[in-house]
Each structure stands twice: as C-alpha cells, then as structure tokens.
Amino acid sequence: MSVRQKAFVVRIRPGSTHGIDELNVQLGRGWHVVKVAPMGGAGVGSPESDPPELCLAALVVAERREDKDEAAAEVVAQTEEEAEGVVEEIMHGEELKEEHNGGNSS
Known part of the structure; x- marks a missing residue:
C-alpha cells in the first residue's frame, strides 16, 4: 500500500x-x-x-x-472529469459559434 x-x-x-x-x-x-x-x-x-x-x-x-487498484480508479475518475470539461468547453464554443452565425452551425 x-x-x-x-x-x-x-x-x-x-x-x-x-x-x-x-x-x-x-x-x-x-x-x-x-x-x-x-x-x-x-x-x-x-x-x-x-x-x-x-x-x-x-x-x-x-x-x-491506496493500493494500485485504487490508484488506477482515481486516474480514470480524474480523466473522465477532465474529458467532461473539454466536451463542455467544445459545446459552449459551438453554441457561441451558432449564436454568432445567426443560428447556423456552419
């Protein structure tokens, strides 16, 4: 441990x-x-x-x-949280882009 x-x-x-x-x-x-x-x-x-x-x-x-299994689970949990944050930032950026383009995402 x-x-x-x-x-x-x-x-x-x-x-x-x-x-x-x-x-x-x-x-x-x-x-x-x-x-x-x-x-x-x-x-x-x-x-x-x-x-x-x-x-x-x-x-x-x-x-x-902690033992090694707990350490691995912690790394996975932190990675998931970071990934969720990145997705939220991307989605927020897309929403801003759509607003700027008058509702068109292109």
Missing part, C-alpha cells in the same frame, strides 16, 4: 473562496488533511477600491493510502 499526497492553495476573501471546492471533492474521495500552513494575508482590489479587501491563503496538504 502506498501513500499519495496532494497540495492545495486555498484562498479566502470576503464574498469568495478559491480552492475550497476542489479540496472538498478530494476529501469526499477519501483524502485526509495532514498539514495546513498559513501563507499570510494581503490586501487585494483595484486602486479605486477603498479600502482593499483582505485575502488570506493557506497551503493544505492532503494524503491518502
């Missing part, structure tokens, strides 16, 4: 997060958080915003013990 690790950068600011959804997906697949390291904070926003919003970030390390 081997141990695999993944690292995520999670960012949180008022009204939005980045990286939480992907981390939750992995936790649902049996990954466990083994280390969280704060990366600090920063003010973000445009020069016109007053005051800038605070953004906090952390490095999250997750790991999972």
